[in-house]
Amino acid sequence: MKVKSPLEVYNFLPRTNCKECGYDTCMSFASHILDRSAKVYDCKPLVRDAEKDPKVKEKLEKLIEITSPEIAEVIVGIGDKALKIGGEEVLHRHELTFFNPTAFFFDVWDTLDDKKIEERCKRVVEYKKFYVGKFLTLDGFAVRCISNDPKRFREVAKKVASYGKPMVLIALNPECMRAALEEVANQRPLIYAATEGNWKEFMKLALDYKVPVAIRAKDLNVLKSIAVTFKSAGIKDIVLDPVTEPLGEGLQGTFERVIQLRRKAILDGDKDVAYPILITPISAWLIEGDEVTKAYWEAVIAGMFIVKYGDAMIFHSIDQHVVMPTLTLRFNIYTDPRTPVQVAAGLREINNPGPDDPVFLTTNFALTYYTVENDLNSAKIKGWLLVVNTEGIGVEASVAGGKLTASKVKEIIEQTKIAEKVKHRYLVIPGLAARLQGSIEDETGWKVLVGPIDSGRIKGWMEKNWPPKK
Amino acid sequence: MAKYKLEDLLELLKNYNVERLEDVKIEGDLEIEIEGSSGVDLSSLTALYTLLNEFRNFFYHTNMALNYLQRISTMLGVPAPFQPAPMAPAVAPAAPQPVVPAVPELKLPEKLIEAKFEPPKVEYPGYIEEVVLGATKADGGTRDYVVKLGGERSLAFYIFDKPQPNLPKIAIDVFDRPPSLAKAVKVHYEDVVGSPPEWAKKCVKKFGADMVTIHLVSTDPLLENTPASEAVKVVEDVLQAVKCPIIIGGSGNKDKDPEVLEKAAEVCEGERVMLASATLDMDWERICNAAKKYGHVVLSWTQMDINNQKTLNRYLLKRAQMPRNSIVMDPTTAALGYGLDYAFTNMERIRISGLKGDTDLNFPISSGTTNAWGAREAWMTESPLDVDTPWGPRELRGPIWEIITGLTLSLAGVDVFMMMHPLAVAVLKEIFNTLGGKTKGGVADAGKWITAEV
Numbered sequence: 001m002k003v004k005s006p007l008e009v010y011n012f013l014p015r016t017n018c019k020e021c022g023y024d025t026c027m028s029f030a031s032h033i034l035d036r037s038a039k040v041y042d043c044k045p046l047v048r049d050a051e052k053d054p055k056v057k058e059k060l061e062k063l064i065e066i067t068s069p070e071i072a073e074v075i076v077g078i079g080d081k082a083l084k085i086g087g088e089e090v091l092h093r094h095e096l097t098f099f100n101p102t103a104f105f106f107d108v109w110d111t112l113d114d115k116k117i118e119e120r121c122k123r124v125v126e127y128k129k130f131y132v133g134k135f136l137t138l139d140g141f142a143v144r145c146i147s148n149d150p151k152r153f154r155e156v157a158k159k160v161a162s163y164g165k166p167m168v169l170i171a172l173n174p175e176c177m178r179a180a181l182e183e184v185a186n187q188r189p190l191i192y193a194a195t196e197g198n199w200k201e202f203m204k205l206a207l208d209y210k211v212p213v214a215i216r217a218k219d220l221n222v223l224k225s226i227a228v229t230f231k232s233a234g235i236k237d238i239v240l241d242p243v244t245e246p247l248g249e250g251l252q253g254t255f256e257r258v259i260q261l262r263r264k265a266i267l268d269g270d271k272d273v274a275y276p277i278l279i280t281p282i283s284a285w286l287i288e289g290d291e292v293t294k295a296y297w298e299a300v301i302a303g304m305f306i307v308k309y310g311d312a313m314i315f316h317s318i319d320q321h322v323v324m325p326t327l328t329l330r331f332n333i334y335t336d337p338r339t340p341v342q343v344a345a346g347l348r349e350i351n352n353p354g355p356d357d358p359v360f361l362t363t364n365f366a367l368t369y370y371t372v373e374n375d376l377n378s379a380k381i382k383g384w385l386l387v388v389n390t391e392g393i394g395v396e397a398s399v400a401g402g403k404l405t406a407s408k409v410k411e412i413i414e415q416t417k418i419a420e421k422v423k424h425r426y427l428v429i430p431g432l433a434a435r436l437q438g439s440i441e442d443e444t445g446w447k448v449l450v451g452p453i454d455s456g457r458i459k460g461w462m463e464k465n466w467p468p469k470k
Numbered sequence: 471m472a473k474y475k476l477e478d479l480l481e482l483l484k485n486y487n488v489e490r491l492e493d494v495k496i497e498g499d500l501e502i503e504i505e506g507s508s509g510v511d512l513s514s515l516t517a518l519y520t521l522l523n524e525f526r527n528f529f530y531h532t533n534m535a536l537n538y539l540q541r542i543s544t545m546l547g548v549p550a551p552f553q554p555a556p557m558a559p560a561v562a563p564a565a566p567q568p569v570v571p572a573v574p575e576l577k578l579p580e581k582l583i584e585a586k587f588e589p590p591k592v593e594y595p596g597y598i599e600e601v602v603l604g605a606t607k608a609d610g611g612t613r614d615y616v617v618k619l620g621g622e623r624s625l626a627f628y629i630f631d632k633p634q635p636n637l638p639k640i641a642i643d644v645f646d647r648p649p650s651l652a653k654a655v656k657v658h659y660e661d662v663v664g665s666p667p668e669w670a671k672k673c674v675k676k677f678g679a680d681m682v683t684i685h686l687v688s689t690d691p692l693l694e695n696t697p698a699s700e701a702v703k704v705v706e707d708v709l710q711a712v713k714c715p716i717i718i719g720g721s722g723n724k725d726k727d728p729e730v731l732e733k734a735a736e737v738c739e740g741e742r743v744m745l746a747s748a749t750l751d752m753d754w755e756r757i758c759n760a761a762k763k764y765g766h767v768v769l770s771w772t773q774m775d776i777n778n779q780k781t782l783n784r785y786l787l788k789r790a791q792m793p794r795n796s797i798v799m800d801p802t803t804a805a806l807g808y809g810l811d812y813a814f815t816n817m818e819r820i821r822i823s824g825l826k827g828d829t830d831l832n833f834p835i836s837s838g839t840t841n842a843w844g845a846r847e848a849w850m851t852e853s854p855l856d857v858d859t860p861w862g863p864r865e866l867r868g869p870i871w872e873i874i875t876g877l878t879l880s881l882a883g884v885d886v887f888m889m890m891h892p893l894a895v896a897v898l899k900e901i902f903n904t905l906g907g908k909t910k911g912g913v914a915d916a917g918k919w920i921t922a923e924v
Contacts, residue, residue: 092822094815111923127859131807135857146923172920193920196582203578216917220587228585233578243916250912251904256630260589267590285924286913293542296870300901303874307814307881316924320862324847325806325874332811333878367808378855394809400773456846456854 001089002066006030012063013043020044033067036089036099040064069099070266072275074212074237076103076140076190076312077166083139085239085311086276091266094337101334102305103312104327105142105168107282110149110156117156121163123318129327132341133370136327138165142192142282142314143180145171150179158183168192168214168314174201185209190312192216192278193241199226203233212237214278218245220257228272238275239312246283246301255304262309276311285316295322302326306333341366342392347416348385350376355423357382358466360451361409362430363390363398372455379459384422386412395432406436406443413444426468430455542893546654546865592631594825598622598832598885599794600636601767603681603744604715610740610765614713617680619798619885620834625821626883627905637906639886640895641681641717642673643840646696646704647688652849654868655890666704667711674712677892678899683717683746684708689730690721698726698733705734709741717744717769717888724752735760746836747771747800750782758790768792769836771800774809774816776823780830787830794833798886803837805845806875813837814882821883834885842875843868843890869893877901 003009009030016026021042023029032038040063041047050057073087084100106124108117121141128135141160145153150173157169157180167189171177177191191209193216194202206213213230215238217223227238242257258277265274284298299322302313306329315322335341342364350373362372364387376383388408390398398404409427413419427446429436431453440448449468452461600621605611617639624631626638648663658677662669666684673679686701688694705718718734720727731745735757745761746769748754754768761768770786772778779801786792801820804813817835824832842848848871853861861867872894876887880902889895903909918924 092815092818093811094819107924109923129858130853130855144920146921148921170920199582200578200580207578218916220589221585222582224585224587225582229579229583232583245912245916248904248909248912249907250916252627252629252907252909255627255905259628260587260630263590263592264587267592272585273587280919282919282924283913283916286916286918290542292546292866296542296873296897299870299874300877300897303877304881304901304905307878316919319866320859321866321870324861324867325870328807328847329810329874329878332807333814335811337811337815374855397773454846456850 001034001036001069003034006034009033009063009067012046012059014045014049016045018045035096036069040067070269070274071262071311072236072238073100074190074239074276076168076188076212078186078188081140081165082188083166083312088262088309088311089266091263093333097336097338098334100311101330102279102310103139103166104330105140105166105312105314106138106318107142107144107314107316108156108160109144109146110152111146114159117159120318121160125163125165127318127323129324130370130374131328131331132366133343136331138318138323138327140166140168142168142170145169145173145176145180148173148176150176153177154179154183157189161187166190168312170314172198174198174205177202177205181205181209181211185211188212190214190239194226194230196222196226199229203230203235206230206235206237207233212239214239214241216241216243218243218253218257220261220273223261224273227275231272239278240273240275241278241280244280244283244301244305246297247287251301255308258305258309277305277309278312278314279305279310280314281305282314282316292321295319298322299326303329306330342389343369343387345387345389345412347412347418348373348387350385351380351382353382353384355421356467357384357422358426358428358462359384359386359418359422360428361386361388361412361433362455363388363393363395363404365390365392365394365398368394372458375455375458379462381458381462384418386416386418386427388412395430399433399436404433404436406439409436409440410443413446424468542897546869546893589630592624592628594623594827596623596825596827596829596832598821598824598834598883599797601795601798601834603717603742603767605740605742605765609742611742612709612713613715613741615715616742617715617886622821622883623825625825626881629905629907634906636885637902637908638880638884638898639680640678640898641683641886641888642677642679642892642895643888643890644669644673644682644684644708646684646686646701647694649687651890652843652868654849654865655843658892667707670708670712670716674714677895679714679895681715681717681886682708682712683719683888685719685721686730686734687719687721689726690723691726692723693721698730701730702733702737706737709738715742715744717746719746724749728753728756731757732760735764735766738766739764742766744769744798748782748786750778750785754782754785755790758786758792761796762790762792767796767798769798769800770833772802774802774804774812776801776816776819776831779820780828783830783833794829797833798836799831799833800836800838803839803841803875803879805842805848806871806878807845807847810875810878814878817879817882817884835883836886836888837876837879837884839872839876839879839887839894840890842872845871847871869897873897880905 013026021029050060069087071086071088074085076083083103085103087100090096108120124138127138143157143160153176161184169180169189170192190212192214195216215226245254261273264270281298281302284301285294295317298317343366345364360383390403393403425446428449428451434450437448598620601619602616604613604616606613618636621635644666646666662672670682673682688696689701720730744767748757748768749771770782772782801816804810820831848868869891872891876898
């Protein structure tokens, strides 16, 4: 966004500290606008007055303009499954954070028979992977028109829409696209793609159906020209596809185009290219080689542009060796570096433990905590889990860095009054904290058992070690 | 099927590449600056640094990499349904594009509004030091070639800003005692475990490694506690067996490593090896003195903390008087899904600081990418949670986990990767050559997927 200090925002606000926005002061609200944890529209008095007074309305619009993200934010889909793409502010995540994770759309094509289409859609909708306390899921579908038959494309678009996920409709033939839009435009799909050959028709489609539109051109002059033309026609929701070439010089050129587009928008503030960028890892399926080669290369292209500025992606493969690494990478890159991923310290009761059940210990790094909690749960182990505040650092690093120490363990034992809840005095510590065994025993008087290094092995460990042999 | 033990792997990883740090004590006599030395404007010096960079011929092993790439499933030994299919001819005819009648009713632009895209150019005042590993006969060594790391004046692979004189290099890990490895990795080394020279040969001749790292893990007092003088005999054997530059790793034991690396430095005199590693909590001075005496490079290893990296580098430069062309940094690698975001951002910040002119941080970066195999997604047969969508064959998951970890960090600026899976090595090489502008061609029609089945 243009503004760099909360003061610049503050000057636009009523300055009454009315608290309607949920913050104590207008200044505090202004600083939340700045880090994008509050929206201008949350200032109710400003919005109310703008309805009555054209001068205030102007002020509100100006404020929205100067606080809008560097890269336009485009919404694909509707309701609670709608995806925001773009909306980025910086070139490097440590400068602030990346905001809207790259949206993953999965290929469905209209020459597949209906049963196959259903199978693919089901796999996408039902996909889940547990990670850091929640399930990673897949975002939506890319429906490709291969038949070049408007009727068939419309039919398939309708079928896919019934799964309730955001969609990209893919057809270069405007007639096919129109047929599908008649059916599913109310789902707010992204239409792909306006090109140098069909841009007039696609401009009309985007306006008629009020849907976001992707522009595809390898020549960035052409790409920008179409974007400028669309903008002048009143189209705001634009996505740029600088053409993903999957191999060799082509891929190097793609890398350059994507980086130059994003740098132009952020460093030079060129609003004519400040739109979300679409990448098509599916292009990897054009290279020579076997299925695994293509799938691997698809993951490689996706990985490259998850790190570098891809806001939306179209994938062909729904195999785990493509989905799992890219989904995980997306989560990592889009994690907010300003807030350590941590959970509250304290005592967790796993599966209603009793006084004879084991006491485990872990850190408050979210990834560690949820992994341990889930491993205990899925192995149906009853136990008490002490969570030490290591400031969001994992076991190994917090032992090395002095964030997990015997005195911290003593503290959590006392705070949680765990000694009153169990009859024994055995504490199971993570394998990676083994070297604290002696010092914890000295400090707390509890007997310390060293657990496995990976909590996935805790079931086997329990069979051998619990209850402890006296 | 034999059960593979994670504990062993982790134990091993820990021994050579993961944390083995006591509470770090930093002496308070240093000023720590973050994000480049912003107080000093180095842009005026830019002209001094715009010397022409010599392009190295980097087609070495490229063909081999491509070969692997085109038959990844064979490489992985994955049975049907992943049989390589014969190349199909052009899949479907390009769909005709009927012209839709013009739309007269709206006043819409009839012609494209011509706009010009002027690509931005970014220049940095600083540069990354170029570090040479290995020495040929001409320089008093016995290596067939040298490997150059670093030398960048722009972000990794931003060759449209500045040519990248040296693309990232790959060193494959070799151990002086039989390690426990993930099954997918182990199958490739079963025939050479127990013979580091044979192992090193295989890495270079068969898997296309630019270098090998010989890890003297057996010197660990908690393991065989091999005396330094005996352990380094393996190094001499490896030097005989392969003619590439080599890296020598200790066991990670902070008391023993300086002694081991010192001895290694001595027997490698003139070969310009890299000694891995010096850390804040060990006698780095002893390692540096040995490196200086015998003409080697030191790997400066810290735990994902840009300030500690700065501190240690300053110790090496100011106190130990290491030459600037003899330091490489390992800011620590975490696996995809297990802290990769921290590792990536830490390295990216270090690299940007270096390019902006922070001369405490403008050194080539090394990554222990083998750490990727610590992720359960890389080696477990199946998810421990029933609720997860099945994870699919692990022989397909493992290498891609190492590839994506390495790819991500290459974009942060890593110059040398220590890795293990041959397929991951081949794919990363292909990526580096591609982004580095060393591969030609591409596919004929990159838009074919839009209208044809793939």
